[in-house]
Amino acid sequence: STVVPISRITTCDCTSNHTWTGDSCDICPPGIVPATDCAQYLMGYIGFPNYVKCSIATNCNNNADSVTSSPDFPSCQYECRSMWSGATCSQCDSQFDGADCNVCARGHTGYNICDLCTIAD
Numbered sequence: 001s002t003v004v005p006i007s008r009i010t011t012c013d014c015t016s017n018h019t020w021t022g023d024s025c026d027i028c029p030p031g032i033v034p035a036t037d038c039a040q041y042l043m044g045y046i047g048f049p050n051y052v053k054c055s056i057a058t059n060c061n062n063n064a065d066s067v068t069s070s071p072d073f074p075s076c077q078y079e080c081r082s083m084w085s086g087a088t089c090s091q092c093d094s095q096f097d098g099a100d101c102n103v104c105a106r107g108h109t110g111y112n113i114c115d116l117c118t119i120a121d
Contacts, residue, residue: 044068046075054078063089063101083112 020038021027028038031051045051046069052058054067054076067078080089082102092101095114104114 043070060089
């Protein structure tokens, strides 16, 4: 059997169930809390194993006022601006219109409800 001197070993395999990386398994990637043994997301980050910061442009089509995440729920959380809706704030329902989905569509009245106009008998 061949004995490899310790001085010739240059890297370790990080085999823990957490996300430590690096030659000595001592680097916690961006988006992870090192104080939790590299096992918990930082607020505002998602995407194991390549953590990325949540952003209004990427996750909400620029149609939200703010976006974040929670260590307990590892996906972006946001509230769509104006009357945008959908999983990525990309839908403007048919009763709404405007560049920012912030006016009633033609034939509708009463913005933020935008009921269909009717003719009284």
